[in-house]
Amino acid sequence: MLVAAWWGAWATRRGMLAPRWMLWTLAGFTFSGWLATLCGWLVTEIGRQPWLVTGILRTADAAGGASGAQLGASLTAYVVTYTAMFLAYLVVLTHLAGKGAQA
Amino acid sequence: MSLDLPLVFAALMGLAMLMYVVLDGYDLGVGMLMPAADAREQELMVASIGPFWDANETWLVLGVGILLVAFPVAHGIVLGALYLPVAWMLIGLMLRGVAFEFRIKAEGWHRELWNALFWFGSFLASFAQGFMLGRYITGFHSGFGYTLFALLVGASLCGGYVLLGSTWLILKTQGVLQAKALAWARWGLAWVALAVALVSLATPIVSQSVQAKWFDFPRTILLMLLPLATLAAGWWIWASTGRLKRGESEPDWVPFAAAVAIFALAFAGLAYSLFPFVVIDRMTIWEAAAHRSALEFMLVGVVIVFPFLIAYTAFAYRVFRGKARAGLYE
Numbered sequence: 001m002l003v004a005a006w007w008g009a010w011a012t013r014r015g016m017l018a019p020r021w022m023l024w025t026l027a028g029f030t031f032s033g034w035l036a037t038l039c040g041w042l043v044t045e046i047g048r049q050p051w052l053v054t055g056i057l058r059t060a061d062a063a064g065g066a067s068g069a070q071l072g073a074s075l076t077a078y079v080v081t082y083t084a085m086f087l088a089y090l091v092v093l094t095h096l097a098g099k100g101a102q103a
Numbered sequence: 104m105s106l107d108l109p110l111v112f113a114a115l116m117g118l119a120m121l122m123y124v125v126l127d128g129y130d131l132g133v134g135m136l137m138p139a140a141d142a143r144e145q146e147l148m149v150a151s152i153g154p155f156w157d158a159n160e161t162w163l164v165l166g167v168g169i170l171l172v173a174f175p176v177a178h179g180i181v182l183g184a185l186y187l188p189v190a191w192m193l194i195g196l197m198l199r200g201v202a203f204e205f206r207i208k209a210e211g212w213h214r215e216l217w218n219a220l221f222w223f224g225s226f227l228a229s230f231a232q233g234f235m236l237g238r239y240i241t242g243f244h245s246g247f248g249y250t251l252f253a254l255l256v257g258a259s260l261c262g263g264y265v266l267l268g269s270t271w272l273i274l275k276t277q278g279v280l281q282a283k284a285l286a287w288a289r290w291g292l293a294w295v296a297l298a299v300a301l302v303s304l305a306t307p308i309v310s311q312s313v314q315a316k317w318f319d320f321p322r323t324i325l326l327m328l329l330p331l332a333t334l335a336a337g338w339w340i341w342a343s344t345g346r347l348k349r350g351e352s353e354p355d356w357v358p359f360a361a362a363v364a365i366f367a368l369a370f371a372g373l374a375y376s377l378f379p380f381v382v383i384d385r386m387t388i389w390e391a392a393a394h395r396s397a398l399e400f401m402l403v404g405v406v407i408v409f410p411f412l413i414a415y416t417a418f419a420y421r422v423f424r425g426k427a428r429a430g431l432y433e
Contacts (some may be wrong), residue, residue: 064179066186074190081194085201092205 001032030093108402109392112173113381115405116166121370123162124232125267125363126416130156132268134199134225135261136287137218144280145218149203151275151427154419156203160196165412172401177381177391184243185235192231199224226261233260233298240302240373241309242383255301262294263366270340270359273347275427281355285344288358292340295362299333299369306376310384313376329372336364 008026011018018026052059130152137145171178182189198220206217237253269287276284307314317326339361346353379387392398 064183064186066183070187074187077190077194081197085197088201088205092208096208 001029001036004029004032108395108398109173109388111402112169112392112398112405113378113388115409116169116173117370117374119162119166119169121367123159123166124370125366126155126159126162128229128264128366129267129271129359130159131199131225131229132264132266132291133271134221134268135229135265136268136272136284137222137225139287140280140283144283147276147280147427148272149206151272154423158416158419161412173393173398174381174388174391175393177386177388180243180382180386181239185238188231188235188238192228192235195224195227195229195231197224199228229261229264230257233257233263236260236302240306240377240383242385244309252301252305256298259294259298259301262291263298264291266291266295266340266362267359267366270362273344274356274359277426282348285348288340288344288362291362292337295365296337299365302369303330303372306373310376312380312384316376326375329368329375333365333368333372336361336368340365 004026008018008022011022048054050058050060052062133148133152137148140148167178167182170181202217202221202224206214206221209217234253234257237256238249241249241252266288269284269291272284273281273288307317317323340358343353343357343361347355347358377383379389381388381391
């Protein structure tokens with residue numbers, strides 16, 4: 001991401017226009033920050049197991065009493081909702097980006 | 104002098120919850136009324152809650168936050184027992200939040216889709232909250248009767264929010280939409296009557312201690328002021344919407360104020376019933392409270408944050424006072 005940022009800064013120095021293939025590459029970076037955050041989070045969450053609070057509280061001891069079926073139902077609902085909203089987000093993003101180019 | 108910190112935090116938590124129910128209640132109610140209005144009216148309705156709805160939800164975060172940090176054991180019991188309805192509520196709040204932002208940018212059937220999701224999210228969140236209230240005041244007992252009761256409270260809380268939402272629209276709109284809102288308010292009022300009756304009858308039946316508190320002469324006579332005042336507020340809404348309907352001179356804020364009064368009175372009754380329990384008949388606020396040093400530490404934060412919350416809320420309502428205009432929120 002850092003390389004891409006510096007590369008972009010270099011390519012647009014003194015009001016120069018970046019080449020089209022490069023713009024497409026940068027467009028691909030739209031989700032890089034998001035991906036990096038998720039990956040970092042995943043690493044910390046998995047890395048600290050089996051502790052919830054290292055040395056003080058185990059994850060197994062802190063888990064609530066909700067049944068597997070309840071957890072399954074809510075997880076499914078969250079995944080479906082977030083997937084639908086992510087798709088909607090992509091549609092809106094594309095739509096707004098297209099509108100910007102016409103203006 | 105030593106402060107009774109669990110009591111202070113219980114009062115703050117109660118205040119946050121009441122603020123949430125009244126404030127987010129009216130914007131959830133407006134969301135549920137969307138299908139009853141035409142496209143132009145819908146823009147006005149959304150504009151009337153546009154500057155406020157986001158901030159209204161922060162009170163829920165504050166209330167549940169206080170439950171977590173000040174009464175951690177009760178937080179575990181309450182949210183553990185209400186795991187599924189909490190999940191449904193969150194999905195409802197997510198859907199309506201996204202729909203609120205996206206519906207403005209969408210056109211044609213896309214906008215209709217977001218309107219439908221806005222309605223559905225508002226309904227799901229309201230219903231889940233009522234369901235949770237029903238489960239909470241019956242002590243999380245399982246069984247068909249208890250579930251049915253929770254479902255009824257869920258439906259009637261939706262009606263209560265519709266009352267708040269429609270009286271809010273009476274205050275914030277005029278003309279045809281206001282006339283529609285006057286009719287909606289009366290429907291909402293019927294549901295609120297059902298809700299208040301259900302909860303008032305159920306709590307003493309379920310809990311001996313609640314029964315003992317309310318039917319304890321001569322205190323009962325003084326306590327009867329609460330239901331009487333609630334009845335008066337309900338009658339006041341009926342009479343006031345009637346006067347507004349006939350075009351007689353009547354301030355447009357009266358129905359909303361009376362609706363808020365009903366919620367505040369119902370809240371006071373509930374607080375009296377439950378106190379000193381945080382989980383009915385099982386755990387008092389002192390048994391559930393976090394360690395004193397933790398409460399003292401948090402009190403510092405609360406003393407700093409609370410005045411800001413109150414101040415920016417008051418400021419926002421001052422800036423956006425008066426009738427709503429379409430396109431105010433784009």
